Amino acid sequence: EVQLVESGGGSVQPGGSLRLSCVASGFTLSAYSMNWVRQAPGKGLEWLSYISSSGTTIYYADSVKGRFTISRDNAKNSLYLQMDSLRAEDTAVYYCARDFLLGAGFDSWGQGALVTVSS
Amino acid sequence: EIVLTQSPVTLSLSPGERATLSCRASQSVGNYLAWYQQKPGQAPRLLIYDASHRATGIPARFSGSGSGTDFTLTISSLEPEDFAVYYCQQRYNWPPITFGQGTRLEIK
Numbered sequence: 170e171v172q173l174v175e176s177g178g179g180s181v182q183p184g185g186s187l188r189l190s191c192v193a194s195g196f197t198l199s200a201y202s203m204n205w206v207r208q209a210p211g212k213g214l215e216w217l218s219y220i221s222s223s224g225t226t227i228y229y230a231d232s233v234k235g236r237f238t239i240s241r242d243n244a245k246n247s248l249y250l251q252m253d254s255l256r257a258e259d260t261a262v263y264y265c266a267r268d269f270l271l272g273a274g275f276d277s278w279g280q281g282a283l284v285t286v287s288s
Numbered sequence: 289e290i291v292l293t294q295s296p297v298t299l300s301l302s303p304g305e306r307a308t309l310s311c312r313a314s315q316s317v318g319n320y321l322a323w324y325q326q327k328p329g330q331a332p333r334l335l336i337y338d339a340s341h342r343a344t345g346i347p348a349r350f351s352g353s354g355s356g357t358d359f360t361l362t363i364s365s366l367e368p369e370d371f372a373v374y375y376c377q378q379r380y381n382w383p384p385i386t387f388g389q390g391t392r393l394e395i396k
Contacts, residue, residue, distance in 0.1 A: 204385070214324075214332065214375055216385040228383040264331055272338040273379040274322035278331035 171195040171277045173265050178282030185255050189282055191248040191265030196277075199223075199243035202268040204275060205250050207261040215261075218250065219268075233259075255286045290314055290378050294388035300396040307363040309391045311376035316356045320380035323352055323361045326390075327372045335374075336361065363393075371395050 177189040191203070205217040218239040219228045227239055238251040248265050263282050266275035291314040301307055311321065319339040324332035334343040336352035339359060349364040363370055376388040 213390045214326075214377075214387040216377075216383075216387065219383065219385070230384050269322075269334065269337055269343075272322075272341060273320040274334045274337035274343070274377070275324075275332075276334045276337075276343060278333075281331055 171267075173267065173277055173279035175263065175265055175279040175282035178263065178284050180285045180287065181255055182288050183256055183286055185286070186251070186253045187255065187284060189250040189252065189263055189265075189284075191250075191279055193246045193248070193267075196267075198241070198246045198248070201270070203241065203248045204266045204268065205237075205239060205248075206264045206266050206275070206278075207259075208264070208281075209258075209261040212261075217263075220248070252284070255284075257286050260284060260286050289384055290317060290381050290386050292376050292378055292386055292388035294374075294376060294391045296391060297389075298392045298394060300394050301366055302396045303366050303368055305366050307361075307366055307370070307393060309361040309363075309374055309393070311354075311359040311361070311388050313357045313359075313378060315381070317378040317380035319355045320378055321352075321354070321359050322377045322379070323350075324375045324377065325370075325372045326375065332375065366393075368395075 172194045220239045236254045240249045265279045267277040269276035293312045295310045321339045323336040326332040340352045351362045373390045
């Protein structure tokens with residue numbers, strides 16, 4: 170069974186940092202590009218970042234560029250999101266999501282990790 | 289950035305009825321459009337990819353159509369478990385990958 174499990178969420182003060190992890194099981198992570206998507210409370214979905222299967226190609230949304238860093242360790246079946254200079258508006262549930270190999274879409278999602286930025 | 293506008297914002301229907309959800313793109317996205325279903329407290333689930341292809345395990349009552357700038361998700365006969373929020377997503381001209389704001393399908 171394909172599974173993605175996020176961890177590392179929590180509460181942090183504005184300006185602080187957190188590192189999210191996403192551990193994959195049931196498939197070979199190295200074969201897939203991966204993404205981070207977030208959802209603020211009561212709001213819609215926002216794509217944040219993409220990393221290719223090898224890690225050589227990386228993209229960010231403007232809202233997090235320069236503050237967030239995506240990375241992966243295929244040997245550990247893990248995806249990461251380092252979040253620095255956090256702001257109140259970064260409060261959201263953060264999902265890791267797997268690129269669908271056969272077309273446009275994310276075919277597997279983690280359960281989400283809640284990040285709360287508040288003083 | 290391509291903006292996706294979904295309509296209606298809220299759709300109130302009864303089980304057994306047909307649901308038609310719309311997603312309009314600010315410029316052509318070819319057929320690089322996906323649809324997701326999200327229930328409260330759950331992650332989104334991929335329903336449709338490449339505008340019209342059902343993802344694995346998705347019931348046949350769900351269908352997608354359209355190309356270019358206008359897309360439709362149709363649920364032919366609503367089941368109780370279909371009441372949820374639905375999002376469209378484009379991946380034609382990216383980054384960024386963008387989502388619509390969502391359509392809430394509620395029980396009438």
